[in-house]
Amino acid sequence: MHYAGIDIGGTFTDLVLYDAGNGDVHVHKVRSTPSDPGQALIQGLVELTDRAGVDASDVVAVLHGTTVATNAVLEHRGARTGMITTEGFRDVVHIGRHQRPEHYSVMQDIPWQSRPFVERCHRKTVSERLIPPRGDVMRPLDEDAVRVAARELREAGVEAVAVCFLFSYLDPAHERRAAEIVREEMPDAFVTTSADVVPQFREFERFTTTSINAFVGPGTGRYLGRLSAGLDAAGIRGQVGIMRSNGGLASADAAAERPVTMLMSGPAAGVLGGAWAGSLIGRKRLITFDVGGTSADIAIVTEQGVVEASARDSQVAGFPVLVPMIDVHAIGAGGGSIARVDDVGAFRVGPQSAGAEPGPAAYGNGGDQPTVTDAHVALGRLDPDRFLGGRMQLDRDAALAVIERLAGEMEMDADAAAEGVLALVNATMAQAIRSRTVQKGHDPREFALVAFGGAGPLHAAEVAAELEIPEVIVPPHPGITSATGLLTSDLRYDGMRTVFASERDIDFGDLGRRLDELEEELRGGLRRDGVRDGDMRVERALDCRYRGQGYELRVPLGASGVDAEAFATFHRLHRMEYGREFAVPIEVVNMRITVSGARSKLERVPAGSGDLGAAVLDRRPAVFRVDGELRAMETVIVDRANLSPGNQVDGPAIFVQEDTTTVVPPGWRARTEDNGVLVLTSIANGG
Incomplete structure (x- = not known):
């Protein structure tokens, strides 16, 4: 049986083919096709199976990390989206919270106001109201108003609808009934509810997350549909698995229902691949350093595993996203980053990128801007005759020409200009690592730097030297580590519910029963994917905080189940995170469950035997x-x-x-x- 891991990047699409029988690994890279990302995926997989001498029908699973949903958000190219919400709360997604992205700027860009996913004219309100703490009905749902709103949205050409009601995390009945009505009136629309996407308090974040889910839903669904059809036409009929932001795989159908969970798909796979590479030599404290053509992604791995983003840090393109995701920090610094002298004479590298088309000048594809890749070529650090194993010839003359033009603007020689490009981008990368380590209480000198991506190993040693990191780990196939990470992951489904209970009056028995119900719901999803109960692993946790705090800490629950030990654990975690604990009552805000389904995974790559x-x-x-x-x-x-x-x-x-x-x-x-x-x-x- 063969498993394929495929990650689509901005410049290249990376592929790994793993033979679970004998452990053989075959790798391949092809140029990405931004207009239709699936085209490069299918083309590359067909080429890879041919090179490996493998029949396409032997590929039992195609595991995929995709940027389709991410790009839709970053480029703001999604479906025309509508919203149906509680009367009086039409502008929740516009007002946001009292926190501003930049506290002291009077010229700042507030993305949910300047680039809303749902235009105000497409936000409709209906009469309904639930009240806390149990979700009792204060005002019944006006079904006729929902029907009228759906017809208005249909006439406006809306393709996707987000149903977001106040306090729906306490009882989803109103939202789900409204969604049924919308589907009756708009049978071709993508319809989603906040209770099904993120059943959690914090209306602004919940409404925004659901809006994003609707905004990217139609495009993501079409992409996955085309991909499945293309693979089938190529004779590859294995199960398709999609990497989610939480570092787990999901079936294509499950991913299409909640595409917002795919926003960090590719970077998450890279972190898993980096953690796997570190584990091969027994390293558990790692900084993953994934540098591609357009960006550098940084994440932290400790003895407790991959660090996940907290609720206050979970965002994409400045928009809050309340779904579980690996804490990946991305900056606009990669091989295609463009070097320039700006209008006031300052030297800059990135975040603008030459991308896949036309790419750096050295690619010989019409690029005429100096990039980081061109600087490497000019300094002799990239061999023009051996790029991509000799399959792609680099144009050194073109690289030198753009670097010399930059040098003229900076009034220095070409070598100094090229080295300046690398020094500046290395400093930018080092500062990004400091923001995820030093500023969060980690000493980078106690970690190893795992360098991968097409450009990570080019920069790793110099970045490590700047941070005094003692060791750099380069995986067996660093340029395709994200694709490799897909082969090291399990199927995974996350569930959560808001509970709001104080330690003084919490009912542990009731909380345990609710956790059991949620666990069974998630196990059902894995069973539909063909996973046996014996191959499932369950993790439970509570989100806790001191009374009066605004954000929570994740408290894992041990084998003893739900009991007062969770509060002692919270005190310890708070002391580790903030340096102290308090004699203040603790609140349990959310309960969480993660259910993982084990699958055949890549264990190691055979070592070489050359001289x-x-x-x-x-x-x-x-x-x-x-x-x-x-x-x-x-x-x-x-x-x-x-x-x-x-x-x-x-x-x-x-x-x-x-x-x-x-x-x-x-x-x-x-x-x-x-x-x-x-x-x-x-x-x-x-x-």
């Missing part, structure tokens, strides 16, 4: 900064595929392989481990 002498392909000059001066130094070019465990190379060296290039600067040492992992350490620090 270091044979692995050395060439020696050629490359430019590095040493002791404050730029020097053209003889640099060894190494074929990573021909290395054996224990091989060691001192920098300057460049390791080439099909999916990326790893730069080992002067003063650094690279060694290979038993499982194909490459480890970079500073010689001065005992490496």
Whole structure:
């Protein structure tokens, strides 16, 4: 049986094919097709199976990380969306909260006001009202008003409708009945309710999350439909699994119902792949460093696992998103980031990117702006003859031409300009890592940096040096680590309910029964995916806070179940997070359950068995900064595929392989481990 992991990036689509029988792994990269991302996926998978000598019918699962929903939000290109909400609450999604994105700016952009997902004219109100704490009906739903609102939205050309009522997390009956009516009146529309997407208090965030779900729903559904049809036409009829923001897979049908859960699909898979690479050599404290063509994504892994975003930090493009997601921090810094001198004479790199089309000038596809990739080529750090394993020839002359033009604007020589591009982008990346470590109480010197993506290993050693990170881990196939991460993940479904109970009057028995009901609901989803109960794993947690606080901490529940031990755990977590605890009553705000379904996963990549002498392909000059001066130094070019465990190379060296290039600067040492992992350490620090 073969499993395919496929991640679509801005520049390249990455593919991995895993044979669960003998452990063989085959990798492939193709240029992305932004106009129809599924085209590159299908084309690349057909090419990969042909190269591997595998019949398409032997692919039993296609596991996919996609940016379709993300791009729809970032580019604000989604469906014309309507909303039906409680009378008097039409403008919740406009007003937001008292917190402003930038507290002291009078010129700031407030995205939910400047770029609403639902225009005000498409927000309809109806009479209905529930009241806390139990969700009693204060005012029954006016079904006739819902029907009128649905007809008005249909006549306005609305394609998707979000039904968002006040306090619906206490009882979803009104929302679900309204959705039934809307579907009767608008049978072709995508209809979603807040109670089904995020049954949680905080109306603004709940309404906004549901609006996003509706906004991206039709486009995501069409994409998944085309993808399934294209795979079927290619003879690939394995089950399609979609990576969600929480780091778990879901069936294509489940993902299409709640596309808002896919907003961090690709980056989440990369974090899982980075954590897997660290585990191969026993490292548990990791900073994942995923640099692609347009962005760099940073996440943290500790002994407790991958760090998830809190409710106050869960956002995409400035919009709050209340769904479980891995805490991934993205910045506009990648191989395609454009270097320029701005209107006031400041030197900038990114966030603008040359993307996949036309791409960097070195790609020979019409790009005429200097990029980070062009700087690497100009300095000799990318071998024009061995890019993508020799399948793609880089145009060094074109790269030099754009760098020289930039150098002219900056009144310096070309090498200094190119090195300046790399120094600035490295500093930007280092600062992003500080924001996720130092500013959150982590010492980066206690972590290893896992570098992957098409450009991560090009920058990793220099970024690590700036942060005094002692070790860089480069996965076996770093350029396709996100695709690899898909093969290391399980099916996963998350559920939560708002409960609001104080430790002084909480009914642990009732809370346990409610958790049991939610667990059974989630188990049902996995059973529909073909997972046996014996292959399911359940995690339970409570969101708790001190009375008067505005945000919660996640408290995992142990084997003893729901009891007062949860409160002692909360005190400990609060002390770890904020440095102190309080003698104040604790509130339980939400209950959460995660149910995972185990599946066949990639365990390791076979190590090479070559010879270091044979692995050395060439020696050629490359430019590095040493002791404050730029020097053209003889640099060894190494074929990573021909290395054996224990091989060691001192920098300057460049390791080439099909999916990326790893730069080992002067003063650094690279060694290979038993499982194909490459480890970079500073010689001065005992490496």
